[in-house]
Amino acid sequence: QDYTWEDHGYSLINRLYPDVGQLLDEKFQVVYNLTYNTIAMHCGVDTSMLRRAIWNYVHCVFGIRYDDYDYGEVNQLLERSLKVYIKTVACYPEKTTKRMYAQFWRHFKHSEKVHVNLLLLEARMQAALLYAL
Numbered sequence: 001q002d003y004t005w006e007d008h009g010y011s012l013i014n015r016l017y018p019d020v021g022q023l024l025d026e027k028f029q030v031v032y033n034l035t036y037n038t039i040a041m042h043c044g045v046d047t048s049m050l051r052r053a054i055w056n057y058v059h060c061v062f063g064i065r066y067d068d069y070d071y072g073e074v075n076q077l078l079e080r081s082l083k084v085y086i087k088t089v090a091c092y093p094e095k096t097t098k099r100m101y102a103q104f105w106r107h108f109k110h111s112e113k114v115h116v117n118l119l120l121l122e123a124r125m126q127a128a129l130l131y132a133l
Contacts, residue, residue, distance in 0.1 A: 002066060005126050012133050024129070031122040034115060040107050051119060053077040058090050058123035064130060079104070082116070089117065090124045 003009070005028070014021035032051060039045045056066065057074045065071070078086070081104040089096050105113060 003130060004066070005130060009126075009130050009133050013129070028122055028126055031118045034118070036111075039112070040105075040109070049073060050077050054086065054116060054119045055123045057083065057086060058120050059127050061087055061090055062124070062127040062131070064127055086116075086120050090120055 005025075010021045010025055012021075013024065032055060035047045035051070037043065037045055037047065039047060039050070052069075053074045056069050056071070057078060059065070060071065060074070074083075085096075085100050085104045088100060101113065105116075
């Protein structure tokens with residue numbers, strides 16, 4: 001059975017520690033929905049599939065998989081160097097180097113790379129909370 005933040009984690013944390021669930025949910029939603037609708041030099045792009053792929057890949061790294069998500073999207077949207085970077089930052093942050101940061105998405109703006117970092121750190125936090133709850 002799926003144990004998701006939306007269906008279970010949010011309500012359980014609110015029962016254990018009132019109002020914290022709302023604050024955490026808002027934090028997750030702000031980072032997940034953050035977009036300029038640009039990718040590199042392309043404007044007016046819907047980035048929701050990419051953001052969802054990054055979020056679900058982080059959850060997958062921690063053993064959380066969703067039956068209603070096609071994980072083939074992860075392989076189509078995330079290049080190998082980005083997946084290595086995501087896994088390293090999420091699992092072994094002390095091993096992350098500036099070189100790794102520079103090697104993924106070479107033609108992208110730093111703000112887009114920072115957004116990837118925000119996404120993966122919030123997804124990691126959500127995964128940890130799901131395990132703890």
